[in-house]
Amino acid sequence: MMKSVKMNxxxxxxxxxxxxxxxxxECLDYGEALTKSLLFYEGQRSGKLPPxxxxxxxxxxxLFDGSANRSTPNLEGGYYDAGDNLKLGFPMAFTxxxxxxxxxxxxxxxxxxxxxxxxxxxxxxxxxxLIKAHPTADILYGEVGQSDSDHQCWQRPEDMTTLRxxxxxxxxxxxSDLAAETAAAFASASIxxxxxxxxxxxYQNSIPDAGKIYASSGYQDEMLxxxxxxxxxTSKQQYLDYISSSSDSGGLRTAFSWDxxxxxxxxxxxxxxxxxxxxxxxxxLARFKQQGExxxxxxxxxGSNNFKKTQGGxxxxxxxxxxxxxATATFVTALYSNYLNANKATLQCSAASLTPSDLTAFVKSQxxxxxxxxxxxxxxxxxxxxKYPQQIHHRAASIVSIKKDKRPVSCQxxxxxxxxxNAPNPNVLDGAVVSxxxxxxxxxxxxxxxxxxxxxxxNAPLLGVFAHLA
Numbered sequence: 001m002m003k004s005v006k007m008n009x010x011x012x013x014x015x016x017x018x019x020x021x022x023x024x025x026e027c028l029d030y031g032e033a034l035t036k037s038l039l040f041y042e043g044q045r046s047g048k049l050p051p052x053x054x055x056x057x058x059x060x061x062x063l064f065d066g067s068a069n070r071s072t073p074n075l076e077g078g079y080y081d082a083g084d085n086l087k088l089g090f091p092m093a094f095t096x097x098x099x100x101x102x103x104x105x106x107x108x109x110x111x112x113x114x115x116x117x118x119x120x121x122x123x124x125x126x127x128x129x130l131i132k133a134h135p136t137a138d139i140l141y142g143e144v145g146q147s148d149s150d151h152q153c154w155q156r157p158e159d160m161t162t163l164r165x166x167x168x169x170x171x172x173x174x175x176s177d178l179a180a181e182t183a184a185a186f187a188s189a190s191i192x193x194x195x196x197x198x199x200x201x202x203y204q205n206s207i208p209d210a211g212k213i214y215a216s217s218g219y220q221d222e223m224l225x226x227x228x229x230x231x232x233x234t235s236k237q238q239y240l241d242y243i244s245s246s247s248d249s250g251g252l253r254t255a256f257s258w259d260x261x262x263x264x265x266x267x268x269x270x271x272x273x274x275x276x277x278x279x280x281x282x283x284x285l286a287r288f289k290q291q292g293e294x295x296x297x298x299x300x301x302x303g304s305n306n307f308k309k310t311q312g313g314x315x316x317x318x319x320x321x322x323x324x325x326x327a328t329a330t331f332v333t334a335l336y337s338n339y340l341n342a343n344k345a346t347l348q349c350s351a352a353s354l355t356p357s358d359l360t361a362f363v364k365s366q367x368x369x370x371x372x373x374x375x376x377x378x379x380x381x382x383x384x385x386x387k388y389p390q391q392i393h394h395r396a397a398s399i400v401s402i403k404k405d406k407r408p409v410s411c412q413x414x415x416x417x418x419x420x421x422n423a424p425n426p427n428v429l430d431g432a433v434v435s436x437x438x439x440x441x442x443x444x445x446x447x448x449x450x451x452x453x454x455x456x457x458x459n460a461p462l463l464g465v466f467a468h469l470a
Contacts, residue, residue, distance in 0.1 A: 044080050061157035062164065073132055081457075091455070101264075109468070143166070146165045155409050175206050177216040177219035252291055255328070299330075304350045304351075323370065323434065330367065337363070341356040360469075393447075
């Protein structure tokens with residue numbers, strides 16, 4: 001009898017220990033994160049909003065973009081890039097490309113979560129604008145707004161009074177990087193790729209105002225990225241020939257981003273090789289595959305030059321909005337898990353041989369950090385979980401909705417009444433993702449634009465990452 005009591009007591013102790021261990025650990029719903037990552041784009045919309053708009057505190061804005069000059073087309077629509085009221089073609093096109101890639105690779109997962117149509121709608125909202133921005137074969141508009149004017153004011157987009165200047169590239173003012181990134185977004189717009197080849201040069205030489213915010217470091221990566229997408233979409237040999245004849249495959253990159261697409265091109269090419277679609281060019285393209293795999297190995301911590309992590313375990317690339325680089329790194333790692341699984345293969349890193357499950361486990365660790373399993377026990381996605389940032393650097397979210405208060409918010413009045421107000425934003429921008437600092441800390445303040453400003457380029461790859469885990 002005594003022995004039985006002791007056994008029962010031991011079982012009880014074990015149960016109590018387990019309950020204490022798991023107490024406070026929030027079950028992470030990746031499906032909810034997926035849904036909110038798409039909802040975020042409805043909060044970033046510019047132009048006339050549709051009847052089925054779900055983010056109800058937003059309203060029509062910038063309806064006359066492009067109308068100041070008769071020679072300029074109607075440029076209403078598209079997305080504001082971050083927490084400001086600018087429309088910038090370079091990051092917008094990258095956003096659409098990554099949304100498309102996420103949707104292509106995870107269409108079944110998105111359909112299972114009833115989010116496929118929302119993803120397609122988010123993509124179409126961007127491509128509809130990009131079509132307007134490309135009115136003729138040799139003209140592409142790359143910016144609406146003026147950075148200095150915009151940043152000097154704190155106004156909601158619905159009644160902003162800042163300059164809506166339009167900027168473009170053409171045959172006399174080249175921008176291969178912008179043209180090629182837009183071609184990647186369209187995937188079938190070969191005329192834009194030809195435009196980039198015909199008029200080489202980086203776009204900020206033609207649109208210097210955009211270069212103040214999104215300066216391009218070069219255009220060869222965009223040309224390779226666009227060629228890879230165009231080959232994937234059309235199977236035309238000319239695009240594969242362009243890639244295989246390039247002397248520049250990127251090498252081992254330090255990040256994958258709106259500015260540096262080499263890793264994206266490397267992973268696309270690797271997939272072509274693994275699927276047997278590279279044909280006779282497979283040998284010449286092997287360097288792309290090797291370099292893309294080395295990037296993934298370095299992310300997982302099994303490469304020859306591993307990337308840094310915070311003490312809490314998050315990949316650390318750069319101080320400014322580090323989460324955008326975490327998003328792209330986890331996205332290509334998740335994809336490679338799928339590619340390896342489809343080919344019954346493993347990834348041979350210098351320090352270990354990794355299985356698809358190993359890669360997914362790493363992806364999960366990064367996503368879990370972002371959603372709350374971090375030293376602050378806080379979700380870095382607005383609207384997700386019980387604790388998340390309240391004062392993100394975002395004009396529309398931080399000012400009372402025009403539907404509740406139609407009184408105009410002046411340029412300086414926005415700073416006085418809203419930006420400097422130490423209170424939660426009146427509007428919750430569900431799905432907005434912000435970033436920790438290098439020490440796993442976060443200052444929840446609108447003045448913390450380095451970490452507290454969400455961007456469209458961050459959520460696009462995260463859509464695929466959340467779908468991978470959902």
